[in-house]
Amino acid sequence: MRALGLDCDVLVVGGGIVGLATAYAVTRAAPGTRVTVLEKEPGPARHQTGRNSGVIHSGVYYRPGSLKARYAVGGAAEMVRFCAEYGVAHAVTGKLIVATGREELPRLHALAQRGRENGIAVRELGAAQIAEHEPEVRGLAALHVPTTGVCDFTGVARRLAEASGAEIRYGAHVERVDRRPSLGVAVRTTRGDVVRGRVLVNCAGLHCDELARLTGDDPEARIVPFRGEYYTLRRPELVRGLVYPVPDPAFPFLGVHLTRGIDDGVHIGPNAVPALAREGYGWGVVRPRDLGTTLAWPGAWRMARRHWRYGAGELRRSLSKAAFTDAVRRLLPAVEPEDLEPAAAGVRAQAVLRDGSLVDDFLIREGPRAVHVLNAPSPAATASLPIGREVARRALGALATA
Structure with a gap:
């Protein structure tokens, strides 16, 4: 029985791809459930969803049995089907993961083993075979991953919003949450609107830890924003598809890679540097409150002490186009600094x-x-449909006992 005075049953905060996939999953699993999505921007997918490489990840990188592995492997195939059904631009291109130094060869082999454990039909290539796929790319060995692709994730988010049947309220920036066991959850926006639901779902991305604390829950972690900076390749003919370096297993970042997108342009990046605001898409964007929150978190300092050498390299590539070009040349020797044109960054x-x-x-x-x-960076866009189902399952479980 629905409680009187409530605007919805499930109140989702965040109109990125995960929030909209959750709304979509709720209405499919439990038709008739009233869902409202609050998004502070004037449209969907304005942050992580719309500011990434646009890659449908295969799941090759992730620890077998982890949510990332399970959801990315299944989610990649499901995302391709969703795009085909709803007319969203996409392509299954495959990709190369290329070792350029001998010290990377054991990690490349281990990655091949991990991919097979995750059920992905990877193929190991020698140096001569790399040129069959990418004539301008140089390396000692590579993995070919056939299930990787590209798509328009912003287009996916729009289709999810339409297909969910949920009420989507844009320009709704949450500033307060009042949760009471007998009355549900009431959210007030900066415009003064109050929206009441039986269960709240926090898909606030860059602000998810803040929203958890507003709700009265301890997230036990803090969001530390990292900006990823991209360039567009002025000579796209140098790259046929997707080319990645061998990642450092100590970090969740995949390194500077080459991505031919659905627009047929080639993006290069990202690197990963600390952002000075949660939505800090450039060095000139500084928000003292965001920066203070990061600096006040003990984990941020411990992370910095542990990984400062890695961070120094990323910072150098951010501040020096020549250094960034040198990193790209490890994969693509023909690239010149003038081939790289700055493109929009992501966080x-x-x-x-x-x-x-x-x-x-x-x-x-x-x-x-x-x-x-509380943590859904890449490959969350790829895995958004299974993530949405899992979050919906938990939300409906909470709804049944509310």
Whole structure:
């Protein structure tokens, strides 16, 4: 029985791809459930969803059995089907992961083993075979991953919003949450609107830890924003598809890679540098409150002490186009600095624990009448449909006992 005075049953905060996939999943699993989505921007997918490489990840990188591995492998195939059904631009291109130094060869082989454990039909290539796929790319060995692709994730988000049947309220910036066991959850926006629901779902991305605390739950982690900077390749003919370096297993970042997108242009990046605001898409964007929150978190300092050498390299590539070009030349020797044109940056919402550990898997936590998605960076866009179903399952479970 529906409680009187409530605007909806499930109140989702965040109109990125995960929030909209959750709304979509709720209405499919439980038709008739009233869902409202609050998004502070004037449209969907304005942050992590719309500011990434646009890659449908295969799941090759992730620890077998982890949520990332399970959801990315299944989610990649499901995302392709969704795009085909709803007319969203996409392509399954495959990609190369290329070792350019001998020290990377054991990691490349280990990655091949991991991919096979995750059920992905990877193929190991020698140096001569790399040129068959990418004539301008140089390396000692590579993995060919056939299930990787590209798509328009902003288009996916729009289709999810339409197909969900949920009420989507844009320009709704949450400033206060009042949760009471007998009355549900009331949210007030900066415009003074009050929206009441039985269960709240937190898909606020870059602000998810703040929203959890507003709700009264301890997220046990803080979002530390990392900006990823991209360039567009002025000579796109140098790259046929997707080319990645061998990643450092100590970090959740995949390194500077080459991506031919659905627009047929080639993006290069991202690097990963600390952002000075949660939506800090350039060095000139500084928000003292955001920066203070990061600096006040002990985990941020412990992370910095542990990984300062890695961070120094990323910072150098951010500040020096020549250094960035040198990094690209390890994969693509023909590139010149004048081939690289700055493109829009993105910010990754990376959850960091108190001990300085970077949360490596998707992190979903529950509280009374609330479900919080507290770590969902890449490959969350790829895995958004299975993530949405999992969050919806928990939200409907909370709804049944509310």
